[in-house]
Amino acid sequence: MNKVMFNLKNEKIPRATITRLALYVQQLEALEQKGEKVISSEKLAQECGVNPSQIRKDLAYFGEFGVRGVGYYIYELKEAIKKSLGLDRVWNVVLVGVGNLGRALLRHNVLRKRGFVIVGAFDCDPFKIGEEVAGLEVFCSSTLPDKIQELNAEIGIITTPPERAQRAANYLIKGGIKGIVNFAPTRISAPENIVVEYVDFINHLFSTAFQISLNQSKGLYI
Amino acid sequence: MNKVMFNLKNEKIPRATITRLALYVQQLEALEQKGEKVISSEKLAQECGVNPSQIRKDLAYFGEFGVRGVGYYIYELKEAIKKSLGLDRVWNVVLVGVGNLGRALLRHNVLRKRGFVIVGAFDCDPFKIGEEVAGLEVFCSSTLPDKIQELNAEIGIITTPPERAQRAANYLIKGGIKGIVNFAPTRISAPENIVVEYVDFINHLFSTAFQISLNQSKGLYI
DNA sequence: ATGATAGTGTGAAATTTTTAACAAATACTT
DNA sequence: AAGTATTTGTTAAAAATTTCACACTATCAT
Ligand SMILES: NC(=O)c1ccc[n+]([C@@H]2O[C@H](COP(=O)([O-])OP(=O)(O)OC[C@H]3O[C@@H](n4cnc5c(N)ncnc54)[C@H](O)[C@@H]3O)[C@@H](O)[C@H]2O)c1
Ligand SMILES: NC(=O)c1ccc[n+]([C@@H]2O[C@H](COP(=O)([O-])OP(=O)(O)OC[C@H]3O[C@@H](n4cnc5c(N)ncnc54)[C@H](O)[C@@H]3O)[C@@H](O)[C@H]2O)c1
Numbered sequence: 001m002n003k004v005m006f007n008l009k010n011e012k013i014p015r016a017t018i019t020r021l022a023l024y025v026q027q028l029e030a031l032e033q034k035g036e037k038v039i040s041s042e043k044l045a046q047e048c049g050v051n052p053s054q055i056r057k058d059l060a061y062f063g064e065f066g067v068r069g070v071g072y073y074i075y076e077l078k079e080a081i082k083k084s085l086g087l088d089r090v091w092n093v094v095l096v097g098v099g100n101l102g103r104a105l106l107r108h109n110v111l112r113k114r115g116f117v118i119v120g121a122f123d124c125d126p127f128k129i130g131e132e133v134a135g136l137e138v139f140c141s142s143t144l145p146d147k148i149q150e151l152n153a154e155i156g157i158i159t160t161p162p163e164r165a166q167r168a169a170n171y172l173i174k175g176g177i178k179g180i181v182n183f184a185p186t187r188i189s190a191p192e193n194i195v196v197e198y199v200d201f202i203n204h205l206f207s208t209a210f211q212i213s214l215n216q217s218k219g220l221y222i
Numbered sequence: 223m224n225k226v227m228f229n230l231k232n233e234k235i236p237r238a239t240i241t242r243l244a245l246y247v248q249q250l251e252a253l254e255q256k257g258e259k260v261i262s263s264e265k266l267a268q269e270c271g272v273n274p275s276q277i278r279k280d281l282a283y284f285g286e287f288g289v290r291g292v293g294y295y296i297y298e299l300k301e302a303i304k305k306s307l308g309l310d311r312v313w314n315v316v317l318v319g320v321g322n323l324g325r326a327l328l329r330h331n332v333l334r335k336r337g338f339v340i341v342g343a344f345d346c347d348p349f350k351i352g353e354e355v356a357g358l359e360v361f362c363s364s365t366l367p368d369k370i371q372e373l374n375a376e377i378g379i380i381t382t383p384p385e386r387a388q389r390a391a392n393y394l395i396k397g398g399i400k401g402i403v404n405f406a407p408t409r410i411s412a413p414e415n416i417v418v419e420y421v422d423f424i425n426h427l428f429s430t431a432f433q434i435s436l437n438q439s440k441g442l443y444i
Numbered sequence: 445a446t447g448a449t450a451g452t453g454t455g456a457a458a459t460t461t462t463t464a465a466c467a468a469a470t471a472c473t474t
Numbered sequence: 475a476a477g478t479a480t481t482t483g484t485t486a487a488a489a490a491t492t493t494c495a496c497a498c499t500a501t502c503a504t
Contacts, residue, residue, distance in 0.1 A: 005433060022425035026407050040451060055495055056453060068452040069500035079271070084246060085428055086435030093427075100326040101390055107322045116427050122270075147491065155430055162252075179223060179365060179430040181423075185248050187271060193442045195433040197426040203244035204419040205315075205338050206307055208401040209229060210240060211417040213308030217254075218424070220415045221400060236461065262481060274464055274481095282483065290482040291470035 017058045021081050023048050024055065027079040040071040087115050094120040096168040096176075097160035098128050098138050101183055105157065106134040121149045122171075124164075141171055148175030150178040155179045162186035233338030243303050245270050246277065250300040262293040303436075309337050314375040316399075318390040319382035320350050320360050323417045327379065328356040341373045344393075363393055377401045384408035395403055395418040 005013045028198045031039060045052040059065055059077075062084035066072045073075055093116050101149055106113065106118055112208050122132055122141040131138045139147060148156075156172035158165050160182060165184035179195035182188055190196050215221065227235040248435035249269045254260060267274040281287055281299075304310050315338050317324055327333065328340055343355055344363040349381045353360045361369060370378075373393035378394035380387050380402060387406035396400055404410055412418050437443065 004291050005429075005436060012490085015429070016432050016491075018426045018429045021424065022428045024243075025428075026422075026424075027409075030408065042451075047409065051493060052451095053454095053495095054491090056451095057492075060453065064453070065499070066452050068498065069450050071451065084431040087428065087431055093432055102327040103324040110424070112425070114424060114427070116431075117386075135337045148360070154434060155427070157274040178434045178437070181426050181430055183423075186252065187249075187269065193437060195430050195437070198428050199423050200244065200248075201405075201421050202248075202332070202336060203241045204421050205313075205333070205377070206239070206244045206247075206309065207240045208403055208417050208419050209309055209313050209338075212376060212400045213413060214227060216399070216415070234460085238461075264481080273463060275465095276461090278481095278483065279462080286483065288482050290468070291472095291480045293481065317461070 011061060013061050017061065020048070020058055021085060023050075024058075025081055026077055028081075032074050032078065036074055038071045039074055039077075041066070044072070057150070081148045082115075087186035089115065090156055091116050092119045092151060093117060093155045093157060094122065094144070094148060094151065094153045094172070095157045095159060096141055096144065096172065097158060097164070097184075098131070098133055099121040099159060099161075102157075103133055105159065106136065116155070118157075119153055120147055122147070137206050141168065144171035145175035148177055150170065153177065155181065158182045158184055158188075160184055172183070180203060225299070230331055233283060235283050239283065240277070240307070242272060242280055243307060245272075246280075247300055247303055250296050250303075254296050254300065258296055260293045261296055261299075265295070281423070304337075311337065313338050313377055314341045314373060315339060315368070315377045315379060315380045315395070316344065316370060316373065316375040317381060318344045318363055318366065318394065319380060319386070319406075320345040320353070322382060324379075324381035328358065338377070340379075341371055341375055344369070363390065366393035367397040370394065370399055374428065375399065375405065380404045380406055382406055382408075388391055402434075 005018065007043070024044065027044060041052040041055045045055050063080065065077050065080045095105060095118050098121050099104070102121070106121055111118065118136065121138045122144055123129060123138050124141045126137050129140050153154045154177065156177045158168045160168045162184040165182055165186050166188050169180055169188040169190060173194060175191055177194065180188070180190065180201060181197045183199045185200055185202065188196060226339060227237070227240065232270045249266060251376055263274040263277045265430065267277050285302065287299050287302045287384065304386065317340050320328070321380050323345070328343055340358065343358045343360045344366055345360050346363045350360050351362050364384060376399065378399045382390045385405040387408050388410050391402060391410040391412060395412055395416060401419070402410070402412065403419045403421060405421045405425065407422055412420060
């Protein structure tokens with residue numbers, strides 16, 4: 001289910017580590033904004049709700065970023081993590097499916113702040129083609145293969161209905177995309193060398209409902 | 223980081239199992255729509271991109287739903303999973319923060335199809351209060367405590383900016399909410415007996431970028 | 445300097461999660 | 475009715491991940 005990832009020493013890196021690194025970056029940024037300069041794994045762990053050793057272990061995959069007896073310099077750690085993940089540059093992204101979710105993402109400037117710039121928006125609905133959303137003209141999705149090259153995009157986000165996700169993926173693949181983030185609740189097939197990630201929030205609602213049911217059966221709410 | 227969950231036999235249930243169960247439900251529904259009646263763990267595993275034993279193990283936490291030598295009856299398995307997770311009923315949900323993402327979720331009827339009905343939308347922006355989105359009037363978020371009771375809501379979705387997430391959470395908690403799904407990229411504090419789930423897609427983009435970088439360093443795209 | 449305190453990096457231990465293997469149960473065939 | 479095919483549920487083994495524990499380094503106070 002999960003892709004296997006390696007660092008430069010060719011150690012396998014748990015998928016969970018990547019997820020946590022993203023969390024650390026966010027927390028580090030928040031700390032930076034508060035004017036903090038240094039933080040210990042203990043404190044950062046508290047902020048993130050994880051175990052301190054976990055943080056040190058996660059970081060150890062990529063190098064030594066801390067100072068013993070002191071902690072981590074916040075700015076430097078944040079940059080080090082980003083560099084380790086290949087986020088020390090801009091990634092051009094195209095988005096396919098300018099519906100409710102697609103629009104939300106297009107207007108979401110946190111992506112840009114993180115180095116992901118949406119450079120093209122595509123849809124197949126003639127009513128949507130030509131429209132302008134968040135400063136981008138919506139193009140016909142059949143032009144994707146050419147546009148991907150032209151825009152120099154490496155990542156494609158799919159926000160079409162599930163039954164159209166494979167078609168959208170095919171266009172992206174044809175255009176030479178390197179990675180796909182699929183928000184439609186369906187699996188897609190792609191050549192081995194193309195990275196495919198699935199985003200699905202429904203499981204968080206499932207999980208919440210389940211845990212509430214458990215709490216309820218324990219009489220936690222009476 | 224992850225909540226510990228138990229089944230009725232008081233076995234600990236991996237968080238990953240819950241995520242996969244959500245995936246199975248989705249695939250089973252897709253199969254049902256194709257008119258299929260029965261499926262083996264082998265086939266379902268293929269569809270979901272997981273190991274067949276994994277599926278059988280995941281299901282074993284909750285009971286015996288298959289028939290040896292035959293497989294699983296699709297409709298029955300789907301219902302059994304949903305029942306196991308407490309999804310055999312409707313969950314009333316309120317949403318706080320009617321911005322880009324909040325609107326997308328309000329208009330997203332897949333939630334309703336899965337038994338999560340958004341019964342109230344709240345914002346603090348006077349320009350948004352009174353507006354109608356997806357058939358719901360937007361209310362002032364300070365009225366949340368009362369409205370939660372009135373609407374009989376058990377789950378709250380937070381889609382405010384991160385710096386407002388705690389405030390939104392406080393309103394929800396005051397109203398006696400049982401679970402919170404937080405889309406804002408920040409941790410929130412809540413009493414022990416309130417379930418809190420964090421949704422964060424940025425990690426999927428991080429992960430995609432990282433994997434592409436790795437592939438690139440392996441010369442996979444030349 | 446010296447000692448006390450704080451806090452990283454890491455190998456080993458503990459725990460969790462996944463995968464494999466197979467006995468038990470069903471259906472189908474002759 | 476016996477034999478063969480399948481395919482589950484479950485136990486055991488393997489693999490992966492998390493946590494612990496502590497040597498080692500830096501800083502600060504005296
Ligand atoms: N809205 C949400 O909050 C939300 C949440 C989670 C997941 N999702 C998933 O995201 C996807 C989009 O959801 P939505 O609510 O935005 O749906 P939507 O119907 O509002 O938008 C889908 C868009 O995709 C376009 N489209 C369809 N086929 C296409 C194709 N082949 N090429 C290009 N564009 C195409 C449609 O014209 C439409 O504009 C769905 O798969 C949904 O399940 C949505
Ligand atoms: N837009 C996306 O695609 C996207 C994706 C991932 C995560 N997020 C996260 O989701 C959250 C919302 O994103 P958005 O793009 O919709 O932002 P947005 O600014 O469009 O919407 C935020 C809404 O919250 C309201 N709000 C602010 N404080 C509030 C309070 N105390 N009570 C009630 N309402 C309040 C605002 O009035 C506004 O309507 C952010 O935290 C963002 O990081 C958004």
